[in-house]
Amino acid sequence: MEKANYIPKHQSTNKKRRRFRKILMLMRISMLSLSFIAILLASFSIYQYGSIEDLQTEKQNLLTEIQSLENKLTDTEKTLTSESSQNQNLQAKVSTLEDKLNKEFDDWFAIAKNFYIPFKVTYYCPCEICSEGYGHKTASQKTAVSGHTVAMDPNIPFGTTLLINGEEYTNEDVGGGVRGNHIDIFVDTHQETIENGVDTVYVKLLSLPDTITLEEKNNLYEFLISTYS
């Protein structure tokens, strides 16, 4: 029995050392694991908080940007509304002015058409010499008709009717040499142009085309004023 229970002293010490080393190693492993977990937790929390802060900053920046854009939009809308109402005001003013000018011109023309204006009168026919190949074609796209068609200064609108020697004519054409107080009366033959020659006639304006624009009225006004002076 004594023999069986006997454990040599150096053997016992070795066992103790081994156990101690084992505990030491376990402690080391635990410490390492704990440190590792701690580092992991720390990194994670840094990552988390950093990320949230970044997101919050980003969100704030975006909100500021949205607000700034909304302000710009409001400003633009205000400007547009203001410009639109300014445009409407201007259009209304222009419209009023046009009405006034139209009325003034119509009143003036009602008087002006009572006067006879001296014009130099010549004649042209569909021949090559007179019409340079245009024949019966006129600048107003109408077919030239004798006793009806005349060519006048471009400041007088097409469709203007006039009285010459008691006959009614319509301005339907223009001619290279027909400017100012010069009227060119269309006839059928070249013989008539020679026979009629050049003369002075007193022309009375009868009517203006319904389609006459304010610009045409102004041109006609300037033209007629210059013929009187």
Ligand SMILES: [Zn+2]
């Ligand atoms: Zn001719």
